Amino acid sequence: MDEVRPELAELLFSSVGDVVVESVTVTDMVVRVEARSRVLQAACPACGCRSGRVHGSYLRFPRDLPSAGKLVVVVLRVRRFVCAEESCPRRTFVEQVPGLTRRFGRRTERLRSMLVSVGLALAGRAGARMADVLGTPVSRNTLLRLVTSLPEPPPVVPRVDEYAQRKSRIYGTVLVDVETRRPIDLLPNREADTLAAWLAERPGIEIICRDRALFFADGATRGAPQALQVADRWHLWHNLGEAAEKCVYRHRSCLRPMPARPDAPQETAEPTVASPWPTGHRFAKRTRVKHATVHALLAAGHSKRSVARQLGMGLNTIMRFSRATTPEDLFTGQWQSRATRLDAFKPYLDQRWQDGCTNAWKLWEEISEQGYPGNYSSVRDYVRKTLRGKPQPIGPRPPSARAVARWILTHPDALNEHDRLQLKAVLANCPELTVLTEHVRSFAHMVTELEGERLPEWIESARAATDLPSLSRFAQHLERDLDAVIAGLTLPWNSGVVEGHVNRIKMLKRQMFGRAGFELLRKRVLLYT
Known part of the structure; x- marks a missing residue:
């Protein structure tokens, strides 16, 4: 067994130095690894003074990465040293094994690193489900705490652009480092004051890449007047x-190419005067039949009341039909062609139709810019009922x-x-x-x-x-x-990489389905690779 222990120490703690494995116990569910540190001295975390005087020892039980589907627990004996500096406010301190433990840590550093990666990639609930599959069950709140406790990278040369937290309603600001091509920070809005305050806290910034939005230009000018501002070429x-x-x-x-001049003048047809209601109108035929029936009964000697009873019509309607000498005299009221707000713009619509524009929405936008107060449906109906039947000029579109x-x-x-x-x-x-x-x-x-x-x-x-x-x-x-x-237009800097990060923000935002807040989104954007 003494020959196996060095091999176990190298296998289990290859990335950690000065750790001795004393024994390994395997049960049905748990692997217990008893270990201790072999360093003779440790540095005080308060004053930095090294001490070798041992005050006492106790056992810590940090969890490690699973092995063969079993939980691994490190039974680590740590020592408490007496600080040799008399002026130090701490009389005793506990040794920490670099790369293995940290103060108040209940997990080894490599297990913590894996859980942090899962939390950055999948956030809370999805990350907890993935950790359970990997054999390290933790709660979603634990993953979120690990993510929010991570340090943030320092800025160098930022690029500034906006992203949508809620499309067309809430926008934020994303800042990306030009040299490392990684996000630096996320701001909750795109106001000039917010950007100016962020830049004022970092006086070492020398170059700012941005688009030509006024709020970014104002914020960069007030927050970092010493920095060179570079407008993005895209x-x-x-x-x-x-x-x-x-x-x-x-x-x-x-x-549209100019049409060729005809060799001979074309004969123009004489305009025909159409009736107020065309023959194919849905009420024209019915009105003509009723008009003929009423006048036939009156010519046969029936009274107006008798005609009304026979036809099932009102007396006033029969009197109106009797006074009309022709059916066209009855074509009045709401079905008659009356002046509308669109009449003044119909010549323009006809010309644009001849020019090849057949999109009703586009036509409505054009006449709206010219002062048309109506809505889109009126233009759509005019295009469908009137312009669709008109031939367009012969030739390529x-x-x-x-x-x-x-x-x-x-x-x-x-x-x-x-x-x-x-x-x-x-x-x-x-x-x-x-x-x-x-x-x-x-x-x-x-x-x-x-x-x-x-x-x-x-x-x-x-x-x-x-x-x-x-x-x-x-x-x-x-x-x-x-x-x-x-x-x-002179320097090589540009903001192209920011657009890729904006798309990545959309993916991360949709993963959280709106349940998480801005702080978690910010941490995932800054630290997720």
Whole structure:
């Protein structure tokens, strides 16, 4: 047995030094490992003075990782030393075995590390179920306490972005380290004051990567005035794409090719005057039959009361039918074509239908911007009942504004032949879109080649494009945050990794099903790998 003990010590405590295994007892459910420390001295946790004077000893029973489906309990004899420093407030102290125990710990460090990993990955209830499967049953509250007691990593170069705690209602702020690509902290909101207070507590921050949101810019300026702010290039390109799409939509009439001029003038048909109610109307036939029946009975000598009794109609209705010389005189009231709030916008809807826009929601959004006070259902009914029956112009459907904007934003070498020919045809019909394409490609060259020093010249040129108001507004917004944008187009820093962490936050948030609070979410985001 004496020859086996060193092998047991190396097997059970390979990562822990200065531990001697005295015996191993195996029962049906538990493996008991009796061990002790063989160091001669220990350091006082209060003053740091080392002492070898033993005051006494006692047994500790920390649980260890299971073995072969059995619980493992370490029966560890620890000693209490007398502190040699007379001025120390602690007269005695208990030795701790590094890598095996900690003060007041009921588990070994490796078991604690495993439970922490389970808690970070699965949180409370799910983590407790997994720990039970692994042979180390603990409660969900124990896992949550282990997670919340972990220390937090220090920040270096943070990237700032927002995430949704509850979509469209509650937003928070996530900060990610540029160098380690790990999250630094989670803030409960996206207010400038919260970010400024967080940065003020960490004066060593020198670089802050962010998007161009005003609350992030204000918070970074007030909280860390010494730090260099860097605007993210992806958000700059995304904002330029939105401005380019608005410019293309403004010149959407140029997207359809001009129709060929006919060789001979076409004969126009004479307009026909339709009756107030068309023949196929659901009430027209019934009204005509009733009108003929009433006049036939009156011509046969029946009185109005007699006709009303025979037809089962009211006397006032019979009198109204008798006064009408033709059925068309009865086509009045709520079924007659009356003026509506949509009439003033029908020519525009007809023109847009001819341009190829067949989306009722899109048409409603367009006329709403022009002052239409009605709701979507009126436009939808007009499109379904009136415009659906009208033929559209013969020829290929014009490209959408989003498709043209995508062609402009794509590198010319990356476009296929079909898209390149379509873009060439669109630019040939619209010189304004040609100017837009030149500005977009110039900005793309600055982004890819990191030539931020050319930005002031580009802004001046873009603001001069009066026919492209969306591009001019984009350039004006860049001037408000000029230093950060120039730094973003010059330095290699960017916020791309933050978007991946935002997706990971969504996964962790959905795992907890809304039962846990912000503090647990914060710990899992910061420490879960």
